[in-house]
Amino acid sequence: MIVELTLSRIRLKLGQIARPKIVPRKLARFPVHIALLVGGIIMILPFLWMLTTSLKPSSLMYSGPYIIPTHFEWVNYLEALRAAPFTRYYLNSIIMTAGITIGQVLFSSLAAYAFARLRFPGRDLLFLIFLGTMMIPIHVTLIPSFLVVKWLGWIDTYQALIVPRLVSAFGIFLLRQYYLSIPKELDEAALIDGASRLTVWWRIIIPLSRPALATLAIFSFLFAWNDFLWPLVVTNNPDMRTVQLGLAMFQGKYGTQWTLLMAGTVAATVPAIIAFLIGQRKFIQGITTTGIKG
Amino acid sequence: MLPPIKAWRRYNRSGELTAAIIALVPAVLIFGAFNIFPLLYTGYLSLLDWDGLSSQRVYVGISNYQELLTSETLWNSLAATFYYSFGVIVLSIPLGLLVAVFLNSGIKGQTFYRTLYFLPVVTATVAAAVVWKLMLDPGSGYVNVILRQVGITAPAWLRSPTWAMPAIILVGVWKRLGFNMVVYLAALQAIPRVYYEVAEVDGANRTTLFRHITVPLLRPTTMVLVILAMIDSFLLFDQVFVMTGGGPIGKTDVIGYVLYRYAFRYFDLGKASAIAWIMFAIIAVITFIQWRWSRFGAQGIE
Numbered sequence: 001m002i003v004e005l006t007l008s009r010i011r012l013k014l015g016q017i018a019r020p021k022i023v024p025r026k027l028a029r030f031p032v033h034i035a036l037l038v039g040g041i042i043m044i045l046p047f048l049w050m051l052t053t054s055l056k057p058s059s060l061m062y063s064g065p066y067i068i069p070t071h072f073e074w075v076n077y078l079e080a081l082r083a084a085p086f087t088r089y090y091l092n093s094i095i096m097t098a099g100i101t102i103g104q105v106l107f108s109s110l111a112a113y114a115f116a117r118l119r120f121p122g123r124d125l126l127f128l129i130f131l132g133t134m135m136i137p138i139h140v141t142l143i144p145s146f147l148v149v150k151w152l153g154w155i156d157t158y159q160a161l162i163v164p165r166l167v168s169a170f171g172i173f174l175l176r177q178y179y180l181s182i183p184k185e186l187d188e189a190a191l192i193d194g195a196s197r198l199t200v201w202w203r204i205i206i207p208l209s210r211p212a213l214a215t216l217a218i219f220s221f222l223f224a225w226n227d228f229l230w231p232l233v234v235t236n237n238p239d240m241r242t243v244q245l246g247l248a249m250f251q252g253k254y255g256t257q258w259t260l261l262m263a264g265t266v267a268a269t270v271p272a273i274i275a276f277l278i279g280q281r282k283f284i285q286g287i288t289t290t291g292i293k294g
Numbered sequence: 295m296l297p298p299i300k301a302w303r304r305y306n307r308s309g310e311l312t313a314a315i316i317a318l319v320p321a322v323l324i325f326g327a328f329n330i331f332p333l334l335y336t337g338y339l340s341l342l343d344w345d346g347l348s349s350q351r352v353y354v355g356i357s358n359y360q361e362l363l364t365s366e367t368l369w370n371s372l373a374a375t376f377y378y379s380f381g382v383i384v385l386s387i388p389l390g391l392l393v394a395v396f397l398n399s400g401i402k403g404q405t406f407y408r409t410l411y412f413l414p415v416v417t418a419t420v421a422a423a424v425v426w427k428l429m430l431d432p433g434s435g436y437v438n439v440i441l442r443q444v445g446i447t448a449p450a451w452l453r454s455p456t457w458a459m460p461a462i463i464l465v466g467v468w469k470r471l472g473f474n475m476v477v478y479l480a481a482l483q484a485i486p487r488v489y490y491e492v493a494e495v496d497g498a499n500r501t502t503l504f505r506h507i508t509v510p511l512l513r514p515t516t517m518v519l520v521i522l523a524m525i526d527s528f529l530l531f532d533q534v535f536v537m538t539g540g541g542p543i544g545k546t547d548v549i550g551y552v553l554y555r556y557a558f559r560y561f562d563l564g565k566a567s568a569i570a571w572i573m574f575a576i577i578a579v580i581t582f583i584q585w586r587w588s589r590f591g592a593q594g595i596e
Contacts, residue, residue: 032396033403039393040410046425047413049436053428077514093317107320114317118310131327135581137529139550140574143557144332147346164328165352167321197313206328217526226418226531233558241353244420248536251424258428269421276416281408283416 006108026263049055050269054262073259083254083276088239090267092161096231096242097224099162104220105213113201115172116179117187127176134169136231146233160234161242171216178212179205211282218279227274243268302356304507339567341376346563358568368569371549374459378548379527381463382470383520387547389467390519391512395504397475408479412472419469423536426465427539450536455545462533462546470526473520481515521584525577549573 016062045067052069080086114120115127124259154160186208187200195203206213231242241249247268254260276283295534343352362368393411397404414422429436432450441448449457489507498506531550534540540547540555549569557566 026524029401032401036393036396036401036407040407043411043414043471045436046422046429046468047417050425050427053412078405107324110317111321114314114593118314118317120314122313123314126322129330130325133325136329136333137525137573137577139529139553140336140570140577141329141332142553143563143570144335145328146557147335148327148332162410164324166325169325172321196318197309201313201317202330226416226420228418228420228535229554230493231537244418245422248420249426251536261424261428263422265421272416273413276413277409280412284408284412 015134020035045236045270050265052261053258054266056259058156058257058259076259077129077267080250080260080267083257083260084246084264085238086246086264086267089241089243092158092240093225093243093271095158096161097221098164099158100221101217103162103166104168105217108127108216109175109206109209111167111200112172112175112179113205116176117184117199117205119199130169130172134173134274142229142233149234152235154237156237156240160239161231164230168220168280174216175209175212178209182208215282218275218283221275221279222272225275248266322515336570337569340565340571342374342564342567342589344563345561346557347561354564358564359572362568362572366471367552368549368572370544371547371552374544374546375527375530375548377459377528377549379464379524381460382466382527383523385463386467386470386474386523387516387519390471391478393471393475394478394482395508397479408472408476411475412468415472417469419532420536422465422469423533423593426461426507427537430461453542455542457590458538458542458546462537464532465533465537466530470523472480472536477515477519478512481512485511517584517587521580525579528570528577 025072047135048067053074055069055074056076057071057073058076074260109129115123149160149164152159154163167276182205190200190204191197226244227242228244228248231245233247235245237243238249247264250264324423339355341355343358345356359594393407397407401407430438430451432438432453435451437451438448451457452459464467485508489511490503492505493507527548529550532553534548534551535554538546540551550558550573553566553569553573556562556569
């Protein structure tokens with residue numbers, strides 16, 4: 001959430017500066033490449049090590065570690081599946097992530113439309129309150145949020161995992177900025193033709209804001225897939241565990257069986273990495289370009 | 295005074311108000327139930343002695359706060375939190391800047407390098423913590439094997455009171471560097487080239503340019519990154535949960551973890567809520583300082 005907050009802040013700041021074409025200063029090329037490569041290798045070393053270990057025969061578990069896979073014991077993945085219901089964890093994570101991502105796009109967009117386009121009393125105050133909630137860290141609201149979920153009888157349900165995160169101040173803020181950049185003439189023309197406000201939102205704003213919606217979808221996906229604390233608090237039943245939760249528990253139980261543990265870790269990491277690699281341009285563009293116009 | 299219905303119609307010309315209500319209901323309900331209400335209710339809970347289950351809620355005034363403020367646990371957790379925050383800030387911010395400057399130097403393969411450095415940011419903290427825990431295993435973890443090969447006697451990282459927190463910091467730095475890099479990269483690209491050209495005409499060398507143009511112009515960005523790192527350290531939880539469980543001897547017992555323990559292990563919701571409000575107060579102060587500073591910084595640039 002904090003990360004999201006900076007992104008929007010930086011974006012705002014950059015939006016105010018007319019950005020000149022990047023004309024870099026030249027450094028000596030070769031040493032820079034070496035430095036970047038060494039650093040980069042250190043950054044991805046844990047990934048490599050995770051992959052290699054997950055493919056190791058368990059007989060080699062305590063012999064000297066190596067970093068490039070030489071053995072390919074795919075059976076480790078099957079054994080990890082046998083040791084813990086990872087399929088179930090996966091299913092839970094997929095349902096939760098899909099629910100949150102779709103909800104974020106839909107509900108944040110609706111609210112953003114109201115703030116960007118509609119006039120109603122108390123609009124600015126309400127927007128300010130929404131923005132203010134971005135500053136509240138999850139720990140501070142954790143206990144009462146848990147109590148609300150309990151009172152609703154939602155412990156160990158998908159609602160508990162999804163509903164509280166269906167909309168975010170970050171999403172509303174991001175989309176509102178984008179909507180303000182869409183020419184008003186477009187929706188005014190539609191209104192004159194007799195379209196209702198919500199039709200305008202659905203038929204004009206949504207199609208025109210696809211890049212911003214995609215950015216929000218990627219942020220939501222990564223946030224939901226990687227989340228840990230909230231699912232930990234609102235689920236007790238092992239059948240309701242998400243991948244990250246299952247992995248943490250698996251680690252507690254099978255902490256000494258590295259090969260299985262790393263197989264589980266690969267499984268927990270891969271979807272987020274794929275999502276990032278696919279959406280990378282959008283994701284980083286959100287930070288590096290001026291404004292959110294992709 | 296118009297009758298209510300008439301007033302409504304006047305407001306609601308062309309269905310604008312109806313649309314606004316429909317559009318905002320989901321957001322208002324969710325924010326109300328899971329943000330606004332909890333923020334206030336935590337304050338109320340912090341004045342109670344309650345286990346969250348029994349119907350017995352005893353009002354105890356500010357005694358939860360008093361007990362916490364005189365307890366070893368809270369101060370220890372604050373010390374651990376600031377230690378973590380300090381470590382992550384002094385390592386991940388300069389390193390992030392360094393990588394950003396390198397990438398901004400017109401080097402080939404910018405996207406490739408950026409991906410390498412950014413991957414840890416999008417990796418789940420739990421998964422990262424599990425991998426690092428094994429990499430830091432004293433016997434056959436990769437880190438110690440390498441250190442042994444170069445003749446360094448490595449500590450038992452997570453079991454050592456001295457080295458457990460540095461190990462947690464290491465993971466924090468690894469996860470944060472890429473984010474700092476991307477933010478710095480954006481800020482670097484926003485610096486008008488003219489500044490450098492003028493200074494170069496005046497005969498400034500590269501180091502001077504960096505010190506007297508780049509660094510001062512990046513100051514607001516640096517400030518934001520420092521503040522964000524501080525706030526995030528108050529939320530540190532996943533790494534500690536997986537790697538140390540707060541140990542050894544409480545050396546990694548950061549405040550985010552203490553709160554969780556009080557609420558969901560000891561079922562002392564009153565104290566846990568008091569911790570939440572103490573946390574909120576500290577973060578509010580940090581945010582306020584940042585707000586004041588960013589206004590100051592903006593004036594500095596103009």
